[in-house]
Amino acid sequence: MEGIISFGNKRSYEEFKKQIPTQVLPLFDSIRVFCLSLGENAIEDVRMHRVVFCKSMTFRWFADVEPQKEGVVIKIQKNRKEPTIIINIHKDQKxxxxxxxxxxxxxxIH
Structure with a gap:
């Protein structure tokens, strides 16, 4: 599948989403679709407890998305010199x- 890459235990997104609470899954899926739609070089790295979205194979990540019981935590990185921005999105937010x-x-991100 285009735009998807995984290292380590080679988990797929389909496998990963089984651990996302049902009420949070629509929000998580919409974040995933949005991140992958940003450009042809946007890729995802499915990790044990989160999905990291990177720009090309340089693996400069711009969004680290982790499901929670009532929402999603997104860590956003613009560059390595600025602090990471952490936002909590409730399952009812858009x-x-x-x-x-x-x-x-x-x-x-470069």
Whole structure:
């Protein structure tokens, strides 16, 4: 599948999403779709407890997304010199509230 890469235990997103609480899954899926839609070089790295979205094979990550019981925690990195931004999104919130922040991080990360 295009835009998807996994290292370590080679978990797929389909396998990973089994551990996401049912009420949080629609939010998590919408974040995933948005992050992968940012460009052809946006890739995902499925890890044990989270999914990290990177820009190309340089693995400069721009969004680290971890499901929680009542929502999702997203760590956003624009570059290595600025502190990581951490946002908590409740399951009833929409990703659209945070799209500009994620898009800006994608564009600025090198």
């Amino acid at each position: 990703i659209s509230e945070f799209e500009d922040l994620i898009k800006e991080a994608y564009k600025e």
